[in-house]
Amino acid sequence: MADTLTITDNRTGKSYEIPIADGVIRAMDLRQIKVSQDDFGLMSYDPGFLNTAACKSRITFIDGDAGILEYRGYPIEELAEKSSYLETAYLLYRGELPSRAMLQKWTEGVRLHTIIHENIKKFMDGFHHDAHPMGIFVGTVAALSTFYPEGKNIFDPETRRITFYRVIAKVPTIAAFAYRYSIGMPYAYPDNELSYPGNFLRMMFANPGEHYKPNPVLERALDVLFILHADHEQNCSTSAMRVVGSAHTDPFTSIAAAASALYGPLHGGANEAVLKMLREIGSKDKIPEYIKRVKAGEVKLMGFGHRVYKNYDPRARIIKQTADAVFEVTGRNPLLDIALELERIALEDDYFVKRKLYPNVDFYSGIIYQAMGFPTEMFPVLFAIPRCAGWLSQWEEMLLDPEQKIARPRQVYLGERQRHYVPIEERDAAPVR
Numbered sequence: 308m309a310d311t312l313t314i315t316d317n318r319t320g321k322s323y324e325i326p327i328a329d330g331v332i333r334a335m336d337l338r339q340i341k342v343s344q345d346d347f348g349l350m351s352y353d354p355g356f357l358n359t360a361a362c363k364s365r366i367t368f369i370d371g372d373a374g375i376l377e378y379r380g381y382p383i384e385e386l387a388e389k390s391s392y393l394e395t396a397y398l399l400y401r402g403e404l405p406s407r408a409m410l411q412k413w414t415e416g417v418r419l420h421t422i423i424h425e426n427i428k429k430f431m432d433g434f435h436h437d438a439h440p441m442g443i444f445v446g447t448v449a450a451l452s453t454f455y456p457e458g459k460n461i462f463d464p465e466t467r468r469i470t471f472y473r474v475i476a477k478v479p480t481i482a483a484f485a486y487r488y489s490i491g492m493p494y495a496y497p498d499n500e501l502s503y504p505g506n507f508l509r510m511m512f513a514n515p516g517e518h519y520k521p522n523p524v525l526e527r528a529l530d531v532l533f534i535l536h537a538d539h540e541q542n543c544s545t546s547a548m549r550v551v552g553s554a555h556t557d558p559f560t561s562i563a564a565a566a567s568a569l570y571g572p573l574h575g576g577a578n579e580a581v582l583k584m585l586r587e588i589g590s591k592d593k594i595p596e597y598i599k600r601v602k603a604g605e606v607k608l609m610g611f612g613h614r615v616y617k618n619y620d621p622r623a624r625i626i627k628q629t630a631d632a633v634f635e636v637t638g639r640n641p642l643l644d645i646a647l648e649l650e651r652i653a654l655e656d657d658y659f660v661k662r663k664l665y666p667n668v669d670f671y672s673g674i675i676y677q678a679m680g681f682p683t684e685m686f687p688v689l690f691a692i693p694r695c696a697g698w699l700s701q702w703e704e705m706l707l708d709p710e711q712k713i714a715r716p717r718q719v720y721l722g723e724r725q726r727h728y729v730p731i732e733e734r735d736a737a738p739v740r
């Protein structure tokens with residue numbers, strides 16, 4: 308059986324044989340399908356990229372029907388149990404798990420770059436007193452490009468390596484400073500003796516003048532959450548990273564663009580909406596009433612459903628397990644009981660079963676972050692910190708892929724054609740709208 312697709316154009320009666328490779332046809336192969344010699348040729352139309360592969364990738368695999376997520380072939384469950392975020396970042400970027408010596412070198416490289424230039428701190432001081440930490444994060448990451456202009460040498464492997472260290476090391480510092488600034492607390496400088504998540508917890512929560520020792524359970528839970536959020540193939544923010552990076556923009560500015568995409572409530576902001584929903588429901592006895600409203604189409608069950616997963620999001624399962632360990636330290640978040648009961652009822656209900664709506668990563672993550680002391684405004688920032696590993700890995704893959712060009716989609720033009728300019732005095736009769 309030939310790996311081809313035969314297309315018959317009923318406008319002309321002509322047939323075309325198009326190769327199929329790796330389960331796809333090339334959109335450019337449609338161009339030969341024309342009704343006349345001066346016809347542009349057939350294109351595919353795909354708003355929202357529902358069925359368009361924009362790249363070939365070897366980084367992250369998702370099977371949404373089976374609920375499978377793998378980084379470089381390693382199941383997310385094994386990485387969450389056995390790996391650390393920094394090791395996972397290495398795996399995503401380099402493609403293989405590091406040796407012990409390599410991991411040590413890698414960790415050192417990140418540790419050495421955690422400090423930010425004092426002028427970046429001054430730059431952050433210029434934000435409005437109640438600025439949203441994600442807005443500060445996006446602006447400050449973009450500003451890094453002016454402090455490290457050599458980052459523009461994107462085809463120099465050594466520069467890319469240093470940039471990776473710089474980004475991974477500095478984003479927790481920027482994130483924590485953004486939070487401290489927004490609540491009027493003095494900044495806590497990095498302590499490079501601590502682990503990556505431990506250092507972040509310290510920069511977030513240490514009181515001035517007091518010794519801060521991160522709780523090892525919370526430190527590990529945060530590391531697991533970072534592993535789960537490190538990459539998720541070609542989603543909205545990663546696509547933004549690839550599109551902006553395809554213009555050979557420096558990586559700091561490209562990351563700011565990716566983080567801007569993540570700022571949107573449809574992407575990185577859903578866990579905040581879950582908390583709002585659980586607070587609104589208020590108690591377990593109100594759940595059936597809320598489910599009725601969901602089924603009537605009045606509200607959505609936030610944290611449920613996913614464009615790709617039509618099964619239990621594997622990240623949600625791991626987060627749910629992590630919650631138990633966290634709550635032993637922090638005390639139980641009362642919203643968890645409402646969430647558990649909501650999930651139980653929804654998974655038995657025909658409406659959700661038929662539509663394959665299961666809990667996604669955001670259903671439980673907000674409850675844990677809240678219990679750990681993070682305010683809701685920090686939730687998208689907590690997503691952006693680990694996703695930098697995925698963004699940079701995807702960016703480098705795009706850069707080194709000889710098939711990639713500057714991103715430049717086509718359009719179907721439906722507007723006016725060939726009109727002549729009308730002088731303004733002749734347009735005065737038109738109504739003012």
Ligand code: CMC
Pocket residue numbers: 539542573574575577601606607608609610611612613614615662664667668669
């Ligand atoms: N509550 C109630 N009904 C839902 C929900 C929901 N959360 N999600 C989907 N549906 C229904 C939808 O109304 C539709 O029903 P019908 O066929 O009767 O019209 C059907 O399920 C299919 O939904 P869809 O809108 O075609 O699905 P989509 O793939 O376009 O949307 C989604 C995916 C994540 C935007 C959507 O499920 C949703 O809005 N969920 C709530 C928000 C949320 O939790 N977002 C976090 C996503 S995970 C984070 C990330 O990876 O970035």
